[in-house]
Amino acid sequence: MTETVRLSWKTVRDRVHARVLDGTYAPGDRLPRDEDLAEQFGCARSTVQRAMQDLSLSGIVERRRKGGTRVRRDPVTRATLDIPITRNEVESRGAVYGYQLIEQTTAPPAPAIAARLEIPGAEDMLRVRALHLSDGRPFVFEDRWVSLRTVPEIREIDLAAQSANEWLVRNKPYTRCDLRFYAINADADTAGILETDEGAALMVIERTTWIGGDPITSVKALTAPGYQILTRS
Amino acid sequence: MTETVRLSWKTVRDRVHARVLDGTYAPGDRLPRDEDLAEQFGCARSTVQRAMQDLSLSGIVERRRKGGTRVRRDPVTRATLDIPITRNEVESRGAVYGYQLIEQTTAPPAPAIAARLEIPGAEDMLRVRALHLSDGRPFVFEDRWVSLRTVPEIREIDLAAQSANEWLVRNKPYTRCDLRFYAINADADTAGILETDEGAALMVIERTTWIGGDPITSVKALTAPGYQILTRS
């Protein structure tokens, strides 16, 4: 009844979560109002509010004004991923990072690329194909398109010395980022670049970014066999 | 100077974010103290605090007591993924969901599985192999191990009628979840089950869950060719 310790919102969150876990509040159930929970826990309503906001963000409960708070019926697994700059990814594994520019051209992109960037017509864009190495071995091969309208400065950058990945991430923050992951079989060209066999299963990471409504870049990163994406610990 | 409107913490967050984007605060720079920002924006310090907490969570800035708030030098792409129950995934695409139990046995798992679940010795576990269908076509083949020590009730469940995926997600909430994604070439067995060609590139989703410190399940979901994982919009 009387709490001797001061409760933090994280404590409240964990206690309420525990009640969901042990079935006190079952899926679909309505939880007490924040104010009542605050009384139960002997804390301020705003503390409960902060706790419930976090549970809502984690997909544990759903909250609606007037409708109250309910335990989600169909829980989803919600995970957070970090995709670092490739150089950092290599170096954080204790390997030596390397980089090779393969090709740099200016051309209108294929319709699929334009669609991904949500731009209507065909306009010249910068295409960069480059290889990231880990301890001298191919690690990630990236095939990138950069909007010259949104990022004209990139014409001046020596992309043989510095990867577009690094330059863009450091100099062109984005406000929106779409990611998708899928698997493909390596074609002959890709297999040659990644020094693997044709047909090998490769994980592909596609990333497209915008600033405001303007497209920055769309990149298809083909990873060497064995590459894994892990959730943030 | 004088704000006529009331600022929400999200507004403050977006304004500070804009300053990072336009270079007012460059990577590595130290931002003003919360209290000074509050004065600039004409709001309470707690409003700024909430805003900065969110920017910190998004990986835009780093905050340290006494050290202040700094713009992260090496931004990471941080994304949130939702992995729904397979049935919901199929049905939300407007397809008809189907399910087939392929095999159900009790045996000690391979060392790799035990290691993933962080259990020391070999103990009997429930192994379930099952196929999820979308409009009658193979969609996801799951190879799952369930801890009979943590989840003894699952012995009583008819896993031919209800998928372990669904039963566990609905009845066994977890407190910790590890996910990993990678690509493999389908072996003959898998290709047969997924009705594809041997060697086809498949995306694999491995998910392992615990409640408290106790292992619940580890599942390897082999997805049919073409499967994509998208970030939450």
Next chain:
DNA sequence: AAGTGGTCTAGACCACTGA
């Protein structure tokens, strides 16, 4: 129209950590 979550404020105190 009324109930419930969302947010703000001002002030207070705590907790961590860098100088």
Next chain:
DNA sequence: CAGTGGTCTAGACCACTTG
């Protein structure tokens, strides 16, 4: 030890949504 972020509280008002 002093500076800065982290959190709590109590009260107030707003915004959404359901009955």
